[in-house]
Amino acid sequence: MAHYSPAMDAPVPALARRAERCAEALRDAEDLLVASHIDADGLTSAGIASLALERAGVAHESTFEKQLDRSAVEGYVEAGHDVVWFTDFGSGQLDVITEYDAFTPVVSDHHQPADVDADYHCNPLLEGLDGGSELSGAGATYCVARALGGAANRDLAALAVVGAVGDMQTTGGELVGANADVAEEGVDAGVLDVSRDLAVYGTQTRPLPKLLAYATDVEIPGITGDRNGALRFLDGLDAELREGGEWKTWAALTEAERRTVVSALVQRALRTGVENAETLVGTRYTLTAEEPGTALRDASEFSTLLNATARYERADVGLAICRGERGEALEEARSLLREHRRTLATGVNVVREVGVEREDHVQWFDAGDRLPETVVGIVAGMAMGEDGVAADVPIVAFAAKPDAPDVDGEALKVSMRGTPSLVERGLDLSAVASTAARAVGGDGGGHEVAAGATIPAARRADFVAAVDDEVAAQLDV
Ligand SMILES: [Mn+2]
Numbered sequence: 001m002a003h004y005s006p007a008m009d010a011p012v013p014a015l016a017r018r019a020e021r022c023a024e025a026l027r028d029a030e031d032l033l034v035a036s037h038i039d040a041d042g043l044t045s046a047g048i049a050s051l052a053l054e055r056a057g058v059a060h061e062s063t064f065e066k067q068l069d070r071s072a073v074e075g076y077v078e079a080g081h082d083v084v085w086f087t088d089f090g091s092g093q094l095d096v097i098t099e100y101d102a103f104t105p106v107v108s109d110h111h112q113p114a115d116v117d118a119d120y121h122c123n124p125l126l127e128g129l130d131g132g133s134e135l136s137g138a139g140a141t142y143c144v145a146r147a148l149g150g151a152a153n154r155d156l157a158a159l160a161v162v163g164a165v166g167d168m169q170t171t172g173g174e175l176v177g178a179n180a181d182v183a184e185e186g187v188d189a190g191v192l193d194v195s196r197d198l199a200v201y202g203t204q205t206r207p208l209p210k211l212l213a214y215a216t217d218v219e220i221p222g223i224t225g226d227r228n229g230a231l232r233f234l235d236g237l238d239a240e241l242r243e244g245g246e247w248k249t250w251a252a253l254t255e256a257e258r259r260t261v262v263s264a265l266v267q268r269a270l271r272t273g274v275e276n277a278e279t280l281v282g283t284r285y286t287l288t289a290e291e292p293g294t295a296l297r298d299a300s301e302f303s304t305l306l307n308a309t310a311r312y313e314r315a316d317v318g319l320a321i322c323r324g325e326r327g328e329a330l331e332e333a334r335s336l337l338r339e340h341r342r343t344l345a346t347g348v349n350v351v352r353e354v355g356v357e358r359e360d361h362v363q364w365f366d367a368g369d370r371l372p373e374t375v376v377g378i379v380a381g382m383a384m385g386e387d388g389v390a391a392d393v394p395i396v397a398f399a400a401k402p403d404a405p406d407v408d409g410e411a412l413k414v415s416m417r418g419t420p421s422l423v424e425r426g427l428d429l430s431a432v433a434s435t436a437a438r439a440v441g442g443d444g445g446g447h448e449v450a451a452g453a454t455i456p457a458a459r460r461a462d463f464v465a466a467v468d469d470e471v472a473a474q475l476d477v
Helices: 013-027 040-055 070-079 137-166 178-188 208-214 227-235 255-271 299-311 315-322 327-354 376-383 420-424 429-439 457-475
Strands: 032-037 060-065 083-087 104-108 192-198 281-287 363-366 395-401 411-417 443-446 450-456
Touching: 013 083, 013 104, 013 137, 032 040, 032 070, 040 060, 040 083, 040 137, 040 299, 040 315, 060 315, 083 137, 104 137, 137 178, 137 192, 137 281, 137 299, 178 192, 192 255, 208 227, 227 255, 281 299, 299 315, 299 327, 315 327, 327 363, 327 376, 363 457, 376 395, 376 411, 376 450, 395 457, 411 429, 411 457, 429 443, 429 450, 429 457, 450 457
Parallel strands: 032 060, 032 083, 083 104, 363 395
Antiparallel strands: 192 281, 395 411, 411 450, 443 450
């Protein structure tokens, strides 16, 4: 008889033993709390955790935090749980978590761990995998779910893919490393389809002219931002793109019709000198068990819907959807997303009204309390290239942050956005946010192309100066 090794049936063999240990602690829990980050990766993590626990017959509650700070941990201690499963956060806070001896912490996360030994800790960084591109929080949680329930939990890989896509873990348009292995399990389980397709947001739900006109990742002259241009382009194609007078969605096209549109788009892009035309095609992750024509069918649209629930602090709605509820929960999420899009549309006007200041190497604006701190970063990204806002200069956006217990006095939420070409030249906003925030008594981090921080409001000018210096050093100007 072959000796049983957990790695034999593990989506990510390097994490098999860690996942097994976590699963053991969870099975023994008597009063279990799942605590998760409130964003698309965190919501899918919580969904995976909750479904896996339910299937394993382990009763549990769920809770969400924007940030896992000391007061949140103290809340869990006071509630008297014997085990707390932290998903999509927890690794970096293990020093604080382990100060309290009240509960057993189980962590499945992909962020930089604190320098503390923990018995139940599933994190790709501990095994030499990249936590930014090879496995998300939902992926790490999926590993534990697989250890809990075996191959029967492979259907949860679809949620893990939504989490990874929502966490911006794609590299060159596709998931790589352990994320790709997780996706493969979803394909094997029959819940996921991975294909090369038009890499544009909204293929399930947007009519074709809107799909093309709103797609801004690749700017095609005469189509991007130009609904009439997009209409003319589509009308000129030799394909039946309408049905009963209505434009079809991308999802409703046949393979042949899709090929016709893609090749005409690529030709137009090449003819008009678009440099990144090849990025028009990318890898698409389709959740095949979901209804065609709904946002949930596409990993990218699914994650956008979840982010809308997170931004407006309706994690209950996001979690319900991840757990398979439809009906009212889905309606609520859709209406939050519509509301979100309206906020964004008015947001760009707010930027125009408050005005954008130009420093040597960055530009910035302060929206005060006129924009929710949860959307100011997206608005900043959208404003780049608009009237009076440079498209090729990093932008720093401030908004009032009423609830920031870690900052003395009034606080500001900071969001920064760059562009892929600035990143190619050396920009790393994650480093900028963390260094500049620390210099003024705040806290920051994020990604190369998008980062955030919380700082004392009184130090805004010092912060801008520190950001300007850092960016100058990175871009070597
Ligand atoms: Mn994450």
